[in-house]
Amino acid sequence: MLDKNGIAKRIAKEIKDGYYVNLGIGIPTLVANYIPEGVNVVLQSENGLLGMGPFPFEGEEDPDLINAGKQTITTLPGSSIFDSAMSFGMIRAQKIDLTILGAMEVSENGDIANWKIPGKMVKGMGGAMDLVASAKNIIVAMQHVNKAGESKLLPSCTLPLTGVKCIKKIVTELGVFDVLPEGGFKLLERAPGISVEEIRNATAGKLYAEDDVPEMVVG
Amino acid sequence: MINKVVANADEAIADITDGKTLMLGGFGLCGIPENCISALVKKGVKNLTCISNNAGVDDFGIGLMLKQRQVKKMISSYVGENAEFERQLLSGELEVELIPQGTLATRCLAAGYGMPAIFTPAGVGTEVAEGKETRNFDGKDYLMEYAFDADFAIVKAWKGDIAGNLIFRSTSRNFNPVMAMAGKTTIAEVEELVEIGELDPDHIHTPGVYVHRIFQGKDYEKRIEQRTVRSAN
Numbered sequence: 001m002l003d004k005n006g007i008a009k010r011i012a013k014e015i016k017d018g019y020y021v022n023l024g025i026g027i028p029t030l031v032a033n034y035i036p037e038g039v040n041v042v043l044q045s046e047n048g049l050l051g052m053g054p055f056p057f058e059g060e061e062d063p064d065l066i067n068a069g070k071q072t073i074t075t076l077p078g079s080s081i082f083d084s085a086m087s088f089g090m091i092r093a094q095k096i097d098l099t100i101l102g103a104m105e106v107s108e109n110g111d112i113a114n115w116k117i118p119g120k121m122v123k124g125m126g127g128a129m130d131l132v133a134s135a136k137n138i139i140v141a142m143q144h145v146n147k148a149g150e151s152k153l154l155p156s157c158t159l160p161l162t163g164v165k166c167i168k169k170i171v172t173e174l175g176v177f178d179v180l181p182e183g184g185f186k187l188l189e190r191a192p193g194i195s196v197e198e199i200r201n202a203t204a205g206k207l208y209a210e211d212d213v214p215e216m217v218v219g
Numbered sequence: 220m221i222n223k224v225v226a227n228a229d230e231a232i233a234d235i236t237d238g239k240t241l242m243l244g245g246f247g248l249c250g251i252p253e254n255c256i257s258a259l260v261k262k263g264v265k266n267l268t269c270i271s272n273n274a275g276v277d278d279f280g281i282g283l284m285l286k287q288r289q290v291k292k293m294i295s296s297y298v299g300e301n302a303e304f305e306r307q308l309l310s311g312e313l314e315v316e317l318i319p320q321g322t323l324a325t326r327c328l329a330a331g332y333g334m335p336a337i338f339t340p341a342g343v344g345t346e347v348a349e350g351k352e353t354r355n356f357d358g359k360d361y362l363m364e365y366a367f368d369a370d371f372a373i374v375k376a377w378k379g380d381i382a383g384n385l386i387f388r389s390t391s392r393n394f395n396p397v398m399a400m401a402g403k404t405t406i407a408e409v410e411e412l413v414e415i416g417e418l419d420p421d422h423i424h425t426p427g428v429y430v431h432r433i434f435q436g437k438d439y440e441k442r443i444e445q446r447t448v449r450s451a452n
Contacts, residue, residue: 045390046320046321047246047393048246048390048392048393049390054449055447056449057448057451058448060448063249063391063441063442064249064377064389064390064441065389065390066247066390066444068246070246070247070248070300070445071446072443072445072447072448073447075389081389081390083324083387083392083393084246084272084320084321084324084393084394084397085321085396087321087324088320089321092321092339092340092341122305122315122317123297123298123299124295124296124298125296125319125347126296126297126320127296127319127320129321129341129345129347130319130320130321130322130339130341133339133340133341133342133343134341160345160346161344162345163343163344163345164344164345165344
């Protein structure tokens with residue numbers, strides 16, 4: 001089974017040289033730590049920055065320079081800054097190659113829910129609805145089951161949707177999955193030490209698995 | 220050259236009265252018009268509709284106006300950092316419209332560009348789409364979203380000149396330029412107010428035509444919401 005860093009490490013292998021990438025809050029943020037040597041990527045922060053750098057050294061924090069998670073960050077040589085409308089303009093126009101975000105639920109037809117739990121959590125969708133509606137390539141990084149032990153890979157979402165039929169790939173602590181165009185989760189790789197049976201038991205939606213699903217190579 | 224300088228925040232917001240719709244720039248606490256928010260709190264105007272990406276925190280930013288129950292309705296994309304906000308929302312004291320962040324920004328942009336509406340795929344198939352007109356272009360559905368109609372836009376810039384030309388600094392730019400374009404009356408507070416001719420025309424982010432009042436702010440706190448650092452080794 002993978003930990004959060006393991007999920008991030010596996011997703012980092014999906015990033016190709018020259019990509020512009022938007023990383024959501026949570027596990028997706030960790031992906032930045034595992035981008036392979038020699039792969040040049042530009043990270044977008046949707047509050048208006050391309051070329052997000054690491055956290056600043058202590059004493060060098062700039063209150064005018066934050067990421068979409070409101071954390072203090074730095075720029076890099078070649079960074080650019082723009083307003084919020086242009087930021088979502090480049091997202092809508094599919095200039096961003098890859099979006100990685102978290103989810104509370106994903107359905108077997110690619111719907112995603114990650115912004116609201118009625119009566120409990122009303123924080124808002126931020127930029128998530130814009131991202132999932134427009135991104136050409138989205139990877140969901142999430143735990144396979146919720147805190148109550150219930151599967152987050154479902155026949156259909158129970159929570160209010162963020163977007164419909166938009167998720168094509170999911171990486172959890174148990175494996176890597178494609179969401180098939182005709183519906184259903186296809187198991188592509190198993191996490192180290194995890195059997196197809198264990199994955200099947202943790203997946204409420206339709207799961208397709210070949211007889212010899214390979215174990216993933218992390219890192 | 221037209222001179223748009225007012226003395227301070229109190230004078231800038233003097234004609235903002237109960238029931239008005241305000242746009243307030245900033246992302247989180249970054250680039251918020253601190254001086255004008257303080258002046259609005261002092262003035263005590265009520266029943267405001269506030270369009271702003273976030274709602275501040277309990278003791279800073281728009282949170283200060285919420286605490287005094289000055290806000291009737293909030294239009295935002297993310298409001299997760301404010302316990303008082305959540306309390307007022309769950310008790311029904313505060314009306315809240317949550318909209319996608321790109322939709323929020325682009326509805327400002329549309330107002331500033333003189334366009335009545337935009338089409339965006341954000342929210343298609345979700346509760347955001349309820350009651351909205353949908354149009355299909357090239358096989359994909361889009362929601363029609365209207366340009367905002369705000370009485371006042373209040374923005375914070377780094378530098379500005381007396382004619383209202385504005386330059387923003389780093390990611391404190393965020394919603395400020397598009398909101399500056401969108402208000403019927405736009406108020407800009409700046410860290411440094413200069414004479415005309417001191418700003419390079421090539422470096423202006425917001426042309427002065429969009430700005431009606433400008434003043435040099437003071438005592439900026441620029442509070443950091445999430446102070447994150449890396450270790451020196």
